[in-house]
Amino acid sequence: MNKSSKVMSVLIPSFRHFALILGSLWLAASPTAASDSLATLDWTLAETLVALGESPDGVAQVGDYHSWVGEPRLPSRVTDIGLRTQPNVELLARMAPEHILLTPMFAHLTPRLSRIGTVDSMALYTPGDDTWEQILGLTRELGELNGDRESAEALISSTEARMAELAAQLPATVPPLLIVQFMDERHVRVFGENGLFQAVMDRLGLENAWQGETNSWGFSLVALEALLELEARLVVVEPYPAGVEAKLAESALWQHHPSVRDDSLITLPPTWSFGALPSAQRFAELLVNALVRPMLGNL
Incomplete structure (x- = not known):
């Protein structure tokens, strides 16, 4: 093997390795890469995800969310996926989220949306159950879904501490x-x-x-x-x-x-x-x- 052939035999694996790294980085950054992507029709789930530091990629009726929820604001990168009762299925299919989060109110949409991604239904305000405990349970459920239990527990702790501070000011x-x-x-x-x-x-x-x-x-x-x-x-x-x-x-x-x-x-x-x-x-x-x-x- 001549000198130039030896050089090429060393460089080709390096180029391949470099290309693999670039490909992995592109997939991680791509909005269509579904590894961590989430979309939700429900504003309660959306606000909680934002508070957990895991903003959804798509939310229904973004403008109305800001009119009725106020804060936390949705990041500007969040895509409006249409009406809560009639989401834009074609847009969702292009986004290809790994998880589409619903509450029982939108359960009738599950058959259509499950063709796009995994549909997760999370209940809140169930009659007969303690409202605050339900809210804490929902927070932990979303933390579990994101693989970030610590953020969920931190949000719970900080909220309850702030409630105690505010009560003392009255x-x-x-x-x-x-x-x-x-x-x-x-x-x-x-x-x-x-x-x-x-x-x-x-x-x-x-x-x-x-x-x-x-x-x-x-x-x-x-x-x-x-x-x-x-x-x-x-x-x-x-x-x-x-x-x-x-x-x-x-x-x-x-x-x-x-x-x-x-x-x-x-x-x-x-x-x-x-x-x-x-x-x-x-x-x-x-x-x-x-x-x-x-x-x-x-x-």
Whole structure:
């Protein structure tokens, strides 16, 4: 073998090895590489994944997510995969996620979506079960799916520690609260047992004025008149439906509510009422800040 042949015999394996390394790096970075890719139709799963540092590659109705959930924001790289009830199957097929995450609400889509990737259904707000424990279980389940139990436990620990800190900031006496969200100018969701907001209020040591029945999502749909019967400070969670604020400004019934009359009404930015730990902490932060702010103003 001549000298040039010997050189080539040494270099060719090196080139092959280098090419294999480059190929592996490309696959790891490629958005169509399904090794770790996730898509979800559910905003609760999406917000939890973001909080765990494992943002999904695709989420349904990204714009509406930001309107209703508020924070945590989805990274700009996240692809909008269409409606939650009617995802863009062709787009999902091109993305080829390894896992498509659903909740039972979207279970009817499983046969179609299972042709694209593994469909994982994760339940939350199951009637009869403790809401907070369900949220912790969901967090751990997502951590298990990502192979990152430590992040799940860290998120749980930090959230519970923050809840304790916020509870300590509250004044000694807080009147009963009524947490509502407008459906139209005459009807609201009022939140109570089985829901996220109640679970947060329990941790903060706050009293909920609504002791009526609620559905499995933790709310009742009631007419505006029902709010006048309860002695409580009113808390409205945005967003308002289009045009409702203007109609309420002209509503004698709304203006007659004690919290509106005495200017004690609390309005909170959008917070996902059907969320998990990220929404729980966001709601707690916003509510405590609103309750403490008048006290700080008197210092």
